Amino acid sequence: MNDYKSEFLQEAREYVELMNQSFLKLESGEKSAIDEIFRAMHTIKGMAGFMGYKNLEKLCHKLESFLGDLRGKEVSGEIVDLLLLSSDRISEILNKIESEDSDEVDCQEIYDRIGSFEDHEANENHRVDEENKVNANLKIEVRLCEDCAMKGVRGLLILEALREVCDLKATEPEESKIEEGCDYFVIFANGEPKKVDEVLSGVAEIEKYTISETINKKEKAREEKKDEKSKERSSPALQIQKKNESVRVDVKVLDSIMNLIGELVIIKGRLVQISGKYEIQELSEAVNIMEKSITSLQDEVMKVRMVKVERVFNKFPRMVRDLARKFGKKIEFVMEGLDTELDRTVLDDMSDPIMHLLRNAVDHGIETPEERKTKGKRETGLIKLSARREKNNVVIEVEDDGRGIDLEKIRRKAIEKGLISEGSQISEEDLKALIFLPGFSTKDQATEISGRGVGMDVVKTTVEKLGGSLRVISEKEKGTKIRINLPPTVAIIKSLLVGVGKQVYAIPISNVVEAVYVDRKNLKSIHGNPFLIVRDKLIPAFKLSEIFGSENGKEREVGIIVERESEKYALIVDSIVDQQEIVVKPLTGLLSKIRGFSGVTILGDGTVVPILDISSLLGGDKFG
Amino acid sequence: MVKVLVVDDTAFMRKLLKNILFSAGFDIAGEAENGKQAIDLYRELKPDIVTMDIVMPEMNGIDALKEIKKLDPNAKVVMCTAVGQEQMVKMAIKLGAKGYIVKPFQAPKVVEELRKVARI
Numbered sequence: 001m002n003d004y005k006s007e008f009l010q011e012a013r014e015y016v017e018l019m020n021q022s023f024l025k026l027e028s029g030e031k032s033a034i035d036e037i038f039r040a041m042h043t044i045k046g047m048a049g050f051m052g053y054k055n056l057e058k059l060c061h062k063l064e065s066f067l068g069d070l071r072g073k074e075v076s077g078e079i080v081d082l083l084l085l086s087s088d089r090i091s092e093i094l095n096k097i098e099s100e101d102s103d104e105v106d107c108q109e110i111y112d113r114i115g116s117f118e119d120h121e122a123n124e125n126h127r128v129d130e131e132n133k134v135n136a137n138l139k140i141e142v143r144l145c146e147d148c149a150m151k152g153v154r155g156l157l158i159l160e161a162l163r164e165v166c167d168l169k170a171t172e173p174e175e176s177k178i179e180e181g182c183d184y185f186v187i188f189a190n191g192e193p194k195k196v197d198e199v200l201s202g203v204a205e206i207e208k209y210t211i212s213e214t215i216n217k218k219e220k221a222r223e224e225k226k227d228e229k230s231k232e233r234s235s236p237a238l239q240i241q242k243k244n245e246s247v248r249v250d251v252k253v254l255d256s257i258m259n260l261i262g263e264l265v266i267i268k269g270r271l272v273q274i275s276g277k278y279e280i281q282e283l284s285e286a287v288n289i290m291e292k293s294i295t296s297l298q299d300e301v302m303k304v305r306m307v308k309v310e311r312v313f314n315k316f317p318r319m320v321r322d323l324a325r326k327f328g329k330k331i332e333f334v335m336e337g338l339d340t341e342l343d344r345t346v347l348d349d350m351s352d353p354i355m356h357l358l359r360n361a362v363d364h365g366i367e368t369p370e371e372r373k374t375k376g377k378r379e380t381g382l383i384k385l386s387a388r389r390e391k392n393n394v395v396i397e398v399e400d401d402g403r404g405i406d407l408e409k410i411r412r413k414a415i416e417k418g419l420i421s422e423g424s425q426i427s428e429e430d431l432k433a434l435i436f437l438p439g440f441s442t443k444d445q446a447t448e449i450s451g452r453g454v455g456m457d458v459v460k461t462t463v464e465k466l467g468g469s470l471r472v473i474s475e476k477e478k479g480t481k482i483r484i485n486l487p488p489t490v491a492i493i494k495s496l497l498v499g500v501g502k503q504v505y506a507i508p509i510s511n512v513v514e515a516v517y518v519d520r521k522n523l524k525s526i527h528g529n530p531f532l533i534v535r536d537k538l539i540p541a542f543k544l545s546e547i548f549g550s551e552n553g554k555e556r557e558v559g560i561i562v563e564r565e566s567e568k569y570a571l572i573v574d575s576i577v578d579q580q581e582i583v584v585k586p587l588t589g590l591l592s593k594i595r596g597f598s599g600v601t602i603l604g605d606g607t608v609v610p611i612l613d614i615s616s617l618l619g620g621d622k623f624g
Numbered sequence: 625m626v627k628v629l630v631v632d633d634t635a636f637m638r639k640l641l642k643n644i645l646f647s648a649g650f651d652i653a654g655e656a657e658n659g660k661q662a663i664d665l666y667r668e669l670k671p672d673i674v675t676m677d678i679v680m681p682e683m684n685g686i687d688a689l690k691e692i693k694k695l696d697p698n699a700k701v702v703m704c705t706a707v708g709q710e711q712m713v714k715m716a717i718k719l720g721a722k723g724y725i726v727k728p729f730q731a732p733k734v735v736e737e738l739r740k741v742a743r744i
Contacts, residue, residue, distance in 0.1 A: 149726040149733070150705070153713045157724070160717050179714065204723065204733075204740040 008051050009098055010248070015040040016094070017314065019087050024317045027080045029183070034075070037083070038067045044090065053103040056093050059086070059110065066114045074173060074182070082113050084318070132169040136188035140196060141210045143184045148205040151181035158206070159187070161199045166191020188214075251344065254305060261298050262583035266602045268294055273605055306341040309387045309396075312351045313338060316358060316385060323362040330369050330379050331362060336386035342394050346466050346486055350396065353459040357398040357482050358383065360456075365402030365480055375477065377401070390485075393468075399481040405474040407431050432472045436460040464564070464615055465598070467493060467510040493584060495601075497577040497609065498560060501550030504577055506601055506611045511562045518557040518572055532559050532570040541570040542618065547596075562614050569618055584611060626742045627653035629671035631662040631688070632704060633680040640729060641675060641704075648735040659683025663691045666699070673742055675725070677704045678712050686716055693720045700741050 019040045025033035045060035063086050070079065093105045140162070148154055155178035162168060171178060172186040189196070193211045200209045268291055275284035317333050324331040342350075366372075366381035373379055384399040410431050414420045419434065435456050463470045468486035487493070487510060494509040516522075522533045523541065530541040539561065559570040582601035587594060598613035628650045632638045638655050646652060653671040656662040658680045666674065674692065678685040685703065692699045702723040703716045713724050723741045725734050 150707075150710055150713065150724070153705075153710055153717065153724055156714050157717050157722075161722075202740050202743050204737040 004051065005097070005101075008047055009094055012044050012047060012094055013091070015044050016087050016090055020084070020318050021314055023080050023083050023087070024321060026075050026083075027077065027321075031184070034067060034071055038064065038071075041067060048103075053093070053097060055103040055105065055107070056090070056097075059090065059093070059107045062111060062114055066117070069118070079117065082110070082117070084322075085113075086110050133188045136169040136190055137213055138166065138187075138189045138191055138193060138196060139212045139214045140187040140189060140200075141184070141212075142187070142200070142206060143208045145205045145207045146183070151183065152179045154203075154205055155179055155181060155185065158200070158203055161203060162187060162189065162191075162196065165195040165199050249304075254301070254344075258301055258305065259585070261294070261301055262585065262602075264294050265298065265583060266606070269603065270606060302343075305343050305345075307344045307347060308338060309340050309342055309347060310338040311344075312347050312354070313385060313387070316355070319355065320358055320362060320383060323359060324366075327362060328368060329362060329366050329381060331366055331381050331383055334382065334384045336384065337388045340387035340389055340394060342387070342486065349462055349466060350484075350486070353462045353484075354385070354396065354398065356456075356459055358385065361398060361400040361402065361480070365400035365404075367403055394486045396484040396486065397481060398484075399479065401479040404476040404478055404480055405432065405435070405472065406476065410434055432474065435472070436470075461615065465613075467508055493582060494579070495582050495611065496560065496579050497603075498544075498558070498571075498573040499575040499577050500544045500548060500573050503548070503550060504603075504607060504609050505544070505573075506582055506609050507560060507562065507571070507614070508598075508611065509579070511564070511614045513561040513563050513568060515576060516559045516561065516570075518559045523559075523572075530572075532561075532572075534559075534561065534570075537568075539568050539570045541572055543572045545572070545574070547617075564614050564618055569614075571612075582609070582611070625649070625651040626673060626738075626744060627651045627669065627671040628738070629653050629662065629665055629669060629674045630655040631657075631659070631674060631680070631685070632677040633657050637677070637704075637727075641734070644729065644731045644734050645738065648731075648738075650738065659685060659688030659691075662688045663695070666692050667695060672700065673738055674699065674701045675704055675738075676701050676716075676721070678709060678716070686712065686719065689716055689719055689721055702737060702741055 019037050022033040022036040022040070026037070041060050041064045045057055045064060048056040048060060063083075089105060089107055089110060093103045096105055097103055142158060144151055144154055159168065159171075159175060159178065167190040168187060169190060170188045172188075173182060178185050193213060196211050200206060200211075268287065271283070271287045271290070274280075275287050313335055316335070320331060320333040361383045366383065367375070367377075369379040372381065382401045384397070386397045386399070388395050407428060411420070411426070414431070414434050415422050420426055436459075460470055463484055463486070466486055468484060470485070471483045472480065473483065474480040495506040496509055496512055496515075497504050497506050499505075516532070516534055518532065524531050524533060524538075526538075530543065531538045532541040533539075541559065557572050557574060558576055559572055560576075561568055561570050563569075582603075584599045584601060586599045587597060596613060596617035597610045598616075599611045601609050601611060603609055628645055630638050630641050630645075630652060632641065632655075635657075638657075642652050642655070650673075653669045654665050656665050660683045662674065662676065663683075665671075676685040676689060680688075689701050689703075692701060697720075699720075700722045701716075701720070702725060703713050703721045704727065705713045705724050706727040713721075717724070723737045725737050
């Protein structure tokens with residue numbers, strides 16, 4: 001049974017994820033979502049039963065029948081809350097199954113709440129009503145146009161018009177609700193379908209109506225059973241078909257394949273050197289062919305590593321919804337470009353920063369409905385998360401139509417913290433840059449949400465670590481847009497190889513702005529600190545030979561201008577060796593904490609080359 | 625052609641409705657500026673559809689609707705209404721009005737409503 005456990009957990013979790021998405025669809029009025037949830041719940045129940053997790057099976061069963069009753073009805077926010085709570089509880093059970101192989105989690109609260117809903121329901125829909133529905137021979141479903149004016153009046157008009165041709169038995173929701181206005185309602189009546197059709201075709205602003213003749217209850221029950229049986233019979237075949245199309249692979253396996261390809265690239269380099277050295281024609285031909293294969297292999301694996309941003313983005317609607325409810329804000333959350341692809345390590349690393357940006361947007365950006373109303377804005381705020389490909393980069397944007405960044409507030413806070421002096425002239429760009437400083441928050445009191453440790457500084461550091469960049473575009477009272485530019489992958493990067501003493505170092509191209517020759521004229525020392533003068537600007541300079549303590553015998557040096565947090569720095573090196581794509585091998589174990597290096601790469605001739613990590617290299621004052 | 629009787633106390637609204645309906649191919653049989661005139665004209669012109677404003681001097685649209693329904697139980701009356709008059713329209717519908725259009729008028733909506741009611 002244990003063989004199946006990991007598969008069971010993985011699949012069950014996927015279904016839980018699917019449900020979470022469907023809940024939100026349901027809340028926004030997509031009635032079909034209930035069928036998706038129903039199916040997911042049914043599948044989990046089936047799997048749990050097979051695995052012998054009785055408690056989970058029971059929970060799913062209760063929820064399944066509760067969902068069955070919900071079909072075709074209005075779903076309130078409370079019901080969605082209950083469903084979300086249930087899916088959380090299912091996740092909890094799955095976690096417990098994974099760690100302790102036990103599904104003993106207390107679900108009484110959910111049962112109680114389902115119970116109270118059902119009681120409520122029972123009181124509302126009198127038994128007479130139910131019987132009426134059974135006696136009616138017609139079920140008329142009506143959906144009004146979205147832009148229908150005075151939906152209540154339209155509903156009444158339809159009811160009145162129908163009354164002329166048939167005998168209304170019951171409605172869902174009740175008539176008074178229809179007269180208050182609802183988009184969708186069902187009428188049970190006795191009459192001729194043809195006449196009903198005639199009446200409804202003469203009413204404007206109906207998007208869609210269906211008239212179905214109902215069968216009596218016993219027959220109905222029999223049909224349903226038949227349906228279920230045929231479904232069960234057909235599902236295994238369907239699953240097998242799906243399994244043939246894709247195979248699940250552990251991320252670790254992918255990473256090690258990538259590593260092995262890295263090794264292959266290195267060995268290939270050596271073979272090229274050897275064939276060149278000994279001028280063996282046959283060998284160099286073989287190596288050429290091998291090179292092609294390795295390149296396409298590398299491309300293929302890179303493709304496999306790419307995943308759709310959907311994978312991470314899908315959890316955000318739920319989060320935004322929960323936050324919005326908590327803060328009493330009305331928010332419409334829109335996601336775009338879900339099929340944009342990004343390297344899975346990049347995407348995983350970006351998950352927390354995006355979450356933080358969304359939290360910021362909900363907490364700081366979007367105003368309360370009342371505030372928005374007084375400002376003349378739509379009560380419901382808009383938050384948009386989008387991803388798209390732009391040239392060689394992937395752009396992720398988090399945008400809101402809230403109050404925007406209050407530059408005046410930032411200025412005051414900065415003065416308070418002693419970052420700038422009162423009355424000093426500071427540009428808007430520079431003010432905005434201040435929010436990325438660690439510990440800088442304009443919110444007077446850290447809320448539970450914004451005070452979780454992941455600040456804007458962490459967002460920026462993560463983005464820069466991944467070789468990307470970040471921009472804030474904000475207009476007061478109009479909203480804020482944060483644009484993140486990311487390279488699609490980090491496993492293989494373009495880099496500049498530079499020589500310092502006898503050692504070669506790699507600098508990621510994404511950090512490099514330009515390179516200039518250095519001589520006595522443009523390298524100055526001010527108060528003992530070296531500065532490089534580039535086009536009349538002073539740029540703080542760092543001699544890598546001094547930092548790494550290697551010999552410096554060169555007359556003519558090269559200054560590599562790099563950018564860190566919008567500031568320019570110059571790294572003084574002996575020479576530029578080459579520019580090439582390198583395979584990044586992260587530092588592990590004891591080496592992982594070394595500052596100044598993000599990893600190493602191995603060149604074709606087997607040389608190990610450290611990759612400089614600009615932000616930590618220049619961040620502190622102690623090296624080595 | 626479908627003959628329409630336009631009832632509204634403001635000349636501007638009548639003109640607006642006439643323009644919308646005329647360009648959609650309806651025939652404007654006549655126009656009235658209060659409920660009393662509307663009843664007289666209904667008797668005289670026998671229009672296929674009446675567009676009936678609710679708030680008017682002399683006799684309001686609801687009373688005119690009642691009278692017209694007495695004259696002709698199959699009369700097709702479409703109420704002209706504005707936001708906030710839901711209760712009035714609901715009453716009119718219970719009294720036999722066949723439809724309603726909402727001010728400010730949106731031409732496509734008005735045309736759709738009248739076409740549906742006229743069944744063309």
